[in-house]
Amino acid sequence: MPHKVQAVVVRAMNGPLSLETILVPDPGPGEALVNILTCGVCHTDLHYQQGGISDNYPFLLGHEATGVVAAIGDDVTNVVVGDRVILNWRAVCGECRACRRGEAQYCFNTFNATQKMTLEDGTELSPALGIGAFAEKTLVAAGQCTKVDEDVDPAAVGLLGCGIMAGIGAAINTGNVGRGDSVAVIGCGGVGIAAIQGAKLAGATTIIAVDIDPRKVELARALGATHGVNSRDEDPIEAIRALTGGNGADVVIDAVGRPETYRQAFYARDLAGTVVLVGVPTPDMVIELPLLDIFGRGGSLKSSWYGDCLPSRDFPMLVSHYKQGNLDLDAFVTERIGLGQVEQAFEKMHSGAVLRSVVVL
Ligand SMILES: NC(=O)c1ccc[n+]([C@@H]2O[C@H](COP(=O)([O-])OP(=O)(O)OC[C@H]3O[C@@H](n4cnc5c(N)ncnc54)[C@H](O)[C@@H]3O)[C@@H](O)[C@H]2O)c1
Numbered sequence: 001m002p003h004k005v006q007a008v009v010v011r012a013m014n015g016p017l018s019l020e021t022i023l024v025p026d027p028g029p030g031e032a033l034v035n036i037l038t039c040g041v042c043h044t045d046l047h048y049q050q051g052g053i054s055d056n057y058p059f060l061l062g063h064e065a066t067g068v069v070a071a072i073g074d075d076v077t078n079v080v081v082g083d084r085v086i087l088n089w090r091a092v093c094g095e096c097r098a099c100r101r102g103e104a105q106y107c108f109n110t111f112n113a114t115q116k117m118t119l120e121d122g123t124e125l126s127p128a129l130g131i132g133a134f135a136e137k138t139l140v141a142a143g144q145c146t147k148v149d150e151d152v153d154p155a156a157v158g159l160l161g162c163g164i165m166a167g168i169g170a171a172i173n174t175g176n177v178g179r180g181d182s183v184a185v186i187g188c189g190g191v192g193i194a195a196i197q198g199a200k201l202a203g204a205t206t207i208i209a210v211d212i213d214p215r216k217v218e219l220a221r222a223l224g225a226t227h228g229v230n231s232r233d234e235d236p237i238e239a240i241r242a243l244t245g246g247n248g249a250d251v252v253i254d255a256v257g258r259p260e261t262y263r264q265a266f267y268a269r270d271l272a273g274t275v276v277l278v279g280v281p282t283p284d285m286v287i288e289l290p291l292l293d294i295f296g297r298g299g300s301l302k303s304s305w306y307g308d309c310l311p312s313r314d315f316p317m318l319v320s321h322y323k324q325g326n327l328d329l330d331a332f333v334t335e336r337i338g339l340g341q342v343e344q345a346f347e348k349m350h351s352g353a354v355l356r357s358v359v360v361l
Pocket residue numbers: 042043044047162163166186187188189190191192210211212213216231255256257258260261277278279280281304305306307349350352354355
């Protein structure tokens with residue numbers, strides 16, 4: 001018998017979010033049914049609403065979640081009923097060419113649940129990032145559940161399920177930030193500030209926060225940045241160079257994902273430095289750069305999907321750092337809201353009023 005639960009759905013491009021009854025099947029082989037405790041509102045949910053990711057409407061939104069395993073299907077060995085889990089969108093297959101060469105963080109064949117969640121009339125839902133957790137229950141592949149300690153605030157650690165992991169990983173995994181490095185982060189929303197925390201955790205000594213919103217620059221400074229640049233008032237390339245002995249930063253992380261911010265990242269990094277693109281561009285965006293500059297400046301231009309994380313390795317490690325006080329996940333939880341307030345949370349995210357609104361179920 002499918003479970004009837006309340007969930008946040010968007011039916012058409014730029015359409016309103018609606019709180020609807022959906023049907024969630026019992027888990028089949030390899031699947032887990034999860035009672036959701038908390039789910040953060042990520043910019044990627046807004047991208048789904050606006051058609052920036054795909055046009056497979058209706059979408060079941062929400063994907064930065066903590067929950068408790070309510071039921072498991074056959075052949076599930078990694079979790080048991082009652083486990084506290086963070087949901088991830090990288091359940092690795094173990095068999096694709098990336099997995100076989102020992103780079104499961106790039107798995108090209110990640111799992112989601114096989115069975116579909118539906119609207120009451122049977123219309124299949126597309127869960128955001130294969131999760132769909134603005135709902136009382138969701139159905140995922142068991143590998144999308146990463147068991148973590150129970151003695152922590154679910155709202156805080158659940159953010160590791162997407163944006164905060166993406167930001168931290170952009171610094172520590174993709175950017176390979178090392179002790180003494182200089183790092184600049186363009187865009188200080190949840191993802192960018194997480195990249196700042198990641199850079200700090202990795203031992204960077206100069207961490208420059210760049211945003212067009214002075215409130216975000218200030219917040220980033222309170223949460224680990226050593227310097228702040230308001231890129232509405234000053235040229236961020238010149239400012240970052242000035243703060244790094246005229247050279248540019250070793251690693252520049254673009255946590256916005258627009259042609260102008262990527263260009264800034266490209267020219268604000270030192271020779272042989274690294275650019276990490278973690279912000280997600282939309283399909284219409286195009287960038288033109290002199291090929292000679294790409295060649296002549298050397299280094300590497302990388303993209304970071306999900307912070308190149310391996311959930312089974314990185315979530316428990318980061319929860320430990322959180323418990324030890326090395327990582328301030330509480331600071332990302334600006335407000336706790338109900339399922340019916342996600343649309344307002346989008347507006348607050350858009351206006352820069354919050355780092356993360358977290359739905360508590
Ligand atoms: N790569 C991944 O796996 C991954 C995972 C989660 C989110 N994301 C993406 O990361 C991006 C950021 O997400 P978020 O949740 O932090 O969003 P957010 O809306 O909370 O923050 C975006 C920040 O960028 C700033 N900004 C906007 N335009 C700017 C500009 N031109 N220059 C400087 N700053 C600018 C805003 O003021 C805001 O502070 C989004 O594109 C999101 O889709 C990527």
